[in-house]
Amino acid sequence: MRFPSPxxxxxxxxxESMNIKSCGAVVSLRKWSESMGAKGVLxxxxxxxxxxxxxxxxxxxxxxxxxxxxxxxxxxQS
Incomplete structure (x- = not known):
């Protein structure tokens, strides 16, 4: 996801996490770092x-x- 600014x-x-009450999902966001094993910045x-x-x-x-x-x-829309 692209954020407008740092x-x-x-x-x-x-x-640490966000709970979406309507569906019970838990969303966790972390700042990208090389230790995550990613091949590049998304x-x-x-x-x-x-x-x-x-x-x-x-x-x-x-x-x-x-x-x-x-x-x-x-x-x-799909």
């Missing part, structure tokens, strides 16, 4: 959100879920 990365990583990540009830499938709701982990830049 400060936003620090803010997102401040809490600038953008797609987050797959599934099992959304039909009556809640609106762009506003999806953008809200994305905002829990960073800045939502784009939503794939």
């Amino acid at each position: 400060r936003d990365v620090d803010k997102a990583c401040f809490a 600038n953008i990540a797609w987050v797959n959100v599934s099992n959304i009830p039909l009556d809640k499938r609106h762009e506003k709701n999806i953008a809200y879920v994305g905002s829990l982990v960073g800045v939502t830049l784009e939503i794939d």
Whole structure:
């Protein structure tokens, strides 16, 4: 996921984890470091959100879920 600034990365990583109450998922963010075994810096990540009830499938709701982990830049309608 691309964050607008290093400060936003620090803010997102401040809490050890985030609980999404509506589905019981736990999201954990960590700042990238070479010790993680990654081959490069990831600038953008797609987050797959599934099992959304039909009556809640609106762009506003999806953008809200994305905002829990960073800045939502784009939503794939499929």
